[in-house]
Every structure is written in C-alpha cells, then in structure tokens.
Amino acid sequence: MIARARDKTNCHSHGILYDILDMSQEKQIGLFDMVTSVYLFPYAQSRLTLSRMCKTMTMNLKPDGKMVSVTLNPLLTNNCLDIQEQYGAKMIAQGPLIDGTSIQVILRTSQGNINLCNTYWTKKTYEQLLVGAGFSSIVWHQPRISPAGLETHGNDYWQNHLIHPGFSILKCQR
Structure with missing residues (x-):
C-alpha cells in the first residue's frame, strides 16, 4: 500500500512522507503539518x-498541526455489529x-x-489519551455517502450505515 502511494504521487516535491512505523515506539521522524492514519488505533491491544500511539502522532506534528484518523466508531454497540x-x-x-x-473483522473483497x-x-478513552498526548479541538465526524454511492445503491441501502457506521473520522489539533 505504501509503495503504491509513493508511485502514485511525487511525494518529495509535495513534502509528503509515506512510511511504515511501529507507532507505539514514541519515535519522532520529523515535524509535519498533518499526520494521518487509517485503522491504526484499533491495533492497540492495551491502553498503554x-x-x-497518540503521543507518537503528537511528536511528529508541528505546533498547530492536525491529525486525521479513520478508526472504529467508538459509539458502536454490540446490537449494531451485524449491520x-x-x-x-x-x-x-x-x-x-x-x-x-477484541473484535474480529472479516473484510470481504473480490480477492x-x-x-x-x-x-x-470508547470515545471517552480516545479523548482522554489524545488530550494527555497534547491534542485539542477533538472533533468526530460520521461518514457521508457520496453522490456516486447514492446513485449506485440508492438512499435506502445506506440508511443503516448512516445510523450505525462502523467507522468514524477523528480530527484534532496539536
């Protein structure tokens, strides 16, 4: 995935760095305007x-830098997992x-x-640890359906997803 991202973009001319790191090691690799992650936090098997991971994100951000992460929806309930x-x-x-x-996730793909x-x-735990790591202005965004998705599947298809999304988008600032 990282190699594909590097191939698709001229990352060095845009100041973009794609890397694979153990985010639990609290290592600084640079200071960036923004750090992103997709489903990183659900790999943390302990609060520590x-x-x-939250501290590593902070360490790699410039002052006023932003973090954006796609993560499991912290408002999920057992009743909506089947959806x-x-x-x-x-x-x-x-x-x-x-x-x-622990949640076993089985993703169905064409391969x-x-x-x-x-x-x-939980949302409370995320927010406590993010604030403890030096983040502020924590905002949770629920997914929206693109016009193409609505056109392909129709509004009714997406209703359960909009009411009980499996993921959330987390934004915060250092």
Missing part, C-alpha cells in the same frame, strides 16, 4: 499502547463493547476475505 456485514465488514465482538474488547483483529476503545 493506544496512549503511545456492518451489509457493507462488506463482518464484525464479531469477543464480549460486550467496552475498552479493550477473498481479509481477517483482522481489532480492539474497541
């Missing part, structure tokens, strides 16, 4: 690891959705299934 399968992600929680609950082991974290 999640805290370290996600309609949209390509089967989610099986290993207990009630509380901080630290076969991809199995992931994610960890659920």
Whole structure:
C-alpha cells in the first residue's frame, strides 16, 4: 500500500512522507503539518499502547498541526455489529463493547476475505489519551455517502450505515 502511494504521487516535491512505523515506539521522524492514519488505533491491544500511539502522532506534528484518523466508531454497540456485514465488514465482538474488547473483522473483497483483529476503545478513552498526548479541538465526524454511492445503491441501502457506521473520522489539533 505504501509503495503504491509513493508511485502514485511525487511525494518529495509535495513534502509528503509515506512510511511504515511501529507507532507505539514514541519515535519522532520529523515535524509535519498533518499526520494521518487509517485503522491504526484499533491495533492497540492495551491502553498503554493506544496512549503511545497518540503521543507518537503528537511528536511528529508541528505546533498547530492536525491529525486525521479513520478508526472504529467508538459509539458502536454490540446490537449494531451485524449491520456492518451489509457493507462488506463482518464484525464479531469477543464480549460486550467496552475498552479493550477484541473484535474480529472479516473484510470481504473480490480477492477473498481479509481477517483482522481489532480492539474497541470508547470515545471517552480516545479523548482522554489524545488530550494527555497534547491534542485539542477533538472533533468526530460520521461518514457521508457520496453522490456516486447514492446513485449506485440508492438512499435506502445506506440508511443503516448512516445510523450505525462502523467507522468514524477523528480530527484534532496539536
């Protein structure tokens, strides 16, 4: 995925760095205007690891820099996990959705299934750890459906996804 991103963009001329790092190691690789992640935080299997990931993000941001992350929806409930399968992600929680609950995620793709082991974290925990790492202005965004998606599948198809999305988009500032 990283190699593909590098191939698609002339990242050096735009000041973009694509890299693979262990975000729990609290390592600074530079100071950036923005850091992004997609489903990074659900890989934290402990509160300490999640805290370290948040700190690593902060360490790599310039003052007033922004962080944007796509993550599991912290408002998910066990009752709405089955809904996600309609949209390509089967989610099986290993207990009630509380901080630290493991969720098996099976993504259906045209090349076969991809199995992931994610960890659920509450909105309260995310926000406590983000503030503790030096972030402010924490805003959660729910997904919206593109005009093309609405045209392809219709409004009714997306209603459950809009009411109980499997992911959220998190934005905050250093």
